Amino acid sequence: MILPHALFFALACFALAFVLNLIRLLTAPTVTDRILTLDTMTVNAIALVVLYGIWAGTGLYLEAAVLLALTGFVGTVAYAKFLLRGSIIE
Amino acid sequence: MMLVVEWGIAAVLVGGGLFALIGSYGLLRLPQAMQRLHAPTKATTIGVGAALLASSLGDLPGGGAFSAQEWLVAAFLLLTAPISALFLAKTLILRGEAGDTLPDTRTGRPWATLEQSPPEPSPEPPIPDHPVK
Amino acid sequence: MRRLFPHPALSLALVVLWFLLVQRWTLGNLVLAGVLATILPLLTSAWWPERPRMKRPFDFAAYVLIVLWDIVVANFQVARIVLFMPRDQIRSAWVTVPLDLRSLEAITLLAGTITMTPGTLTADMSACGRALLVHALHAPDPDAVRDEIKARYETRLKRIFE
Numbered sequence: 019m020i021l022p023h024a025l026f027f028a029l030a031c032f033a034l035a036f037v038l039n040l041i042r043l044l045t046a047p048t049v050t051d052r053i054l055t056l057d058t059m060t061v062n063a064i065a066l067v068v069l070y071g072i073w074a075g076t077g078l079y080l081e082a083a084v085l086l087a088l089t090g091f092v093g094t095v096a097y098a099k100f101l102l103r104g105s106i107i108e
Numbered sequence: 109m110m111l112v113v114e115w116g117i118a119a120v121l122v123g124g125g126l127f128a129l130i131g132s133y134g135l136l137r138l139p140q141a142m143q144r145l146h147a148p149t150k151a152t153t154i155g156v157g158a159a160l161l162a163s164s165l166g167d168l169p170g171g172g173a174f175s176a177q178e179w180l181v182a183a184f185l186l187l188t189a190p191i192s193a194l195f196l197a198k199t200l201i202l203r204g205e206a207g208d209t210l211p212d213t214r215t216g217r218p219w220a221t222l223e224q225s226p227p228e229p230s231p232e233p234p235i236p237d238h239p240v241k
Numbered sequence: 242m243r244r245l246f247p248h249p250a251l252s253l254a255l256v257v258l259w260f261l262l263v264q265r266w267t268l269g270n271l272v273l274a275g276v277l278a279t280i281l282p283l284l285t286s287a288w289w290p291e292r293p294r295m296k297r298p299f300d301f302a303a304y305v306l307i308v309l310w311d312i313v314v315a316n317f318q319v320a321r322i323v324l325f326m327p328r329d330q331i332r333s334a335w336v337t338v339p340l341d342l343r344s345l346e347a348i349t350l351l352a353g354t355i356t357m358t359p360g361t362l363t364a365d366m367s368a369c370g371r372a373l374l375v376h377a378l379h380a381p382d383p384d385a386v387r388d389e390i391k392a393r394y395e396t397r398l399k400r401i402f403e
Contacts, residue, residue, distance in 0.1 A: 024118035028159065031125025035132035035152075042135050050199050051141065057192055058135060058148040061185065062128060065159040068178070069121075072163050080163070080177045084262070087181050091188040098195035102202055102221075127316055134323035143333055146362055146378045147323055153357070154316045180261045190356035190363065197364035197376070206364070210374065211337045213367035223368040 025072060032065045053097045060090030117162050124158020127151045141205045142197070149193040157182050245279065247286045252278035300401050307397075311358040318360055322379050334383040336361070336375040338390055347402040348373075354394050361386060 039059045046052045064086045071079030134147025164178040198221045200206040213219060246252050259274035260266070282289075322331060338355075342348050352363040352373060360378040367374075380386045 020118045021114050021121075024121040025162075028121040028125035028162075031129045032155070032159070035128045035155075038129075038132040038136055042132070048141065048203075048205055050196060050203065050205060051144065053199070054145065054148060054196055055135060057196075058132060058152050061148070061152045061156050062132065064181065064185070065124075065128060065156045068156075068159050068163045068181075077177065080181070083160075083181050084177070084184075087184050087188075091184075091192060094192045095195050098192075098199045101199045102195070127320065130320045130323055134319075137323060137328070138331070139328050140333060142362075142364070142376050143331065143378055145376070146319060146360065149356060149362065150312070150316055150319050151323070154312065176261050177264060180258070186357070187353070190353035193356050194352065194363055194365075197362065201365055210365075211335045213372045213374075214337060214339060215367045215369050215371040217368040219365045219374055220368045221365050 025069060029066070029069050029073070032062055032069065036062045036066065049101065050098075053094060053101075056097070057090065057094040060086060060093070064090070113165070117165055120158045121162045124155045124162070126155075127158065128155030131155060141200050145193055145196055145200070149189050153185055153189045156185055246282065248282045248289060251282045251289075255281055296403075297401050300397065304394075304397050304401065308354050308358065308394075315358045315360065319378065322360070326379070331379050332381050334377050334380040334386075335364075336377055336380070336383045336387050336390075338373045338375050338387050338395075340371055340373060340395070341391075342395060342399055342403065344402050347398045351390075351394055351398055355390060358394075361390070 036059065039055050039062060042055045043052060043059070046055055064083050067079050067083050067086065071077065071083075128151065131147045131151030134151065135144055138144045138147060160178040160182040164176070197206070201210070201219070201221045210219060210222075217223065255278040256271075256274040259277060260270065263270055340348060340351075342351060348366075348370070352366070355361050355363045355373070355375055360380070362376045362378075363373055364376045365374040366372070375386070375390070377383060377386050
C-alpha cells in the first residue's frame with residue numbers, strides 16, 4: 019500500500035517543479051531562457067497529466083500526454099527557429 | 109512478488125519526482141545560460157521517463173494490464189529532447205548569449221550557426237558528404 | 242517494391258507506431274496502418290535520399306542499452322552538480338570533437354547521445370560537418386571529455402554504420 023503515497027509525493031514534486039518554472043518564467047533574463055523554461059514546463063505538464071491519470075485510474079489522460087509531447091516539441095523548435103532565422107517556415 | 113513490484117514502482121515514482129524537481133531548480137540556480145540548458149534536458153527527461161514507466165507498470169499490482177502507449181510518449185521525448193536542446197544552443201550562440209568565445213573548429217570552416225548569420229545564406233547548404241557507396 | 246517502399250524499416254516502424262497509438266487490434270486498423278506506412282515514406286522520401294544501412298543490428302541494440310544506462314548515470318552526476326557544487330566552482334568548457342563518422346544518421350545519433358549523457362551537450366556543428374561543438378557542464382579536463390566521447394560512442398557507431 020505504498021503506491022498511493024509515492025504517487026502523491028511524485029505529484030507534489032512535479033507541481034513544485036512547475037511552480038519553480040513559473041517563477042523562472044517571470045524572472046528569466048533573456049528570451050532564450052523563457053523558451054527553455056516553457057519547454058521544461060511542457061515536459062513537467064506531461065508528467066503531471068500522466069500521474070493524474072494513474073491517480074484517476076484511467077488511461078484516457080495518456081492521449082493528452084501524447085498531444086502535449088507533440089505540440090510542446092514543435093512549439094519549442096518554432097520559437098527557436100524564429101529567433102534563429104526570423105521566420106518559421108522557409 | 110507483487111509487493112516487490114509495488115515497491116519498485118514506488119521507488120521509480122519518488123526518484124522521478126526528485127529528478128524533475130532538481131531539473132527545474134537547476135534552471136533557477138545555474139549562473140550561465142549554456143549551463144542552464146543542461147539541467148532540464150537531462151533531469152526533467154528522466155523524471156518524465158520515470159512517471160511514464162510507473163504509469164505503464166502501475167496497474168500490475170492491482171491485476172491490471174500492461175499498457176504500451178506510455179512507451180510511445182517516452183520514446184518521443186527521448187528523441188526530441190536533444191533536438192530542442194540543439195536548437196536552443198544554436199539560438200544562444202547566434203544571439204551571443206553563449207558566454208565566452210567558442211573554440212576553433214580545426215576544419216577550416218566556422219561553426220554552422222555563425223556561418224549562416226550574414227544576410228545572404230551560403231549557396232551550398234552545410235551538409236557533410238554522403239558515404240561513398 | 243523498392244519504389245513503393247523506399248524505406249521498409251520506416252514503414253514497419255509506422256505500423257507499430259499506429260498500433261501503439263490506437264491500441265485496438267482490428268483488421269481495419271491494420272489496413273489504415275498499411276496505407277499510412279505506404280504514403281508517409283513516399284511523401285517524405287525527398288528528405289531521405291539514401292537508405293541508412295545498419296550493418297550490425299545486435300551491436301546497435303547493445304549501444305542503445307549502454308546509452309540508456311549512461312543517461313541514468315548522467316542524471317546522478319548532473320543532479321549532484323546542480324545541488325551541491327558552489328556556483329563559482331562549476332567549470333564549464335567548450336569542447337571541439339573532430340568527427341571520423343561520415344554518415345548523416347550516425348552523426349545525428351552521436352549528437353543526440355552526447356546531449357543525453359554525462360554533463361555534455363551538443364551545441365553546434367562545423368559548417369563542413371567534420372566537427373561537433375560540445376558544451377560540458379563541469380569539465381576540469383576538456384580533452385578527457387573529447388577522448389571519452391570518441392572512444393565510448395563514436396567508435397561503436399562507426400562499427401555499426403560504416
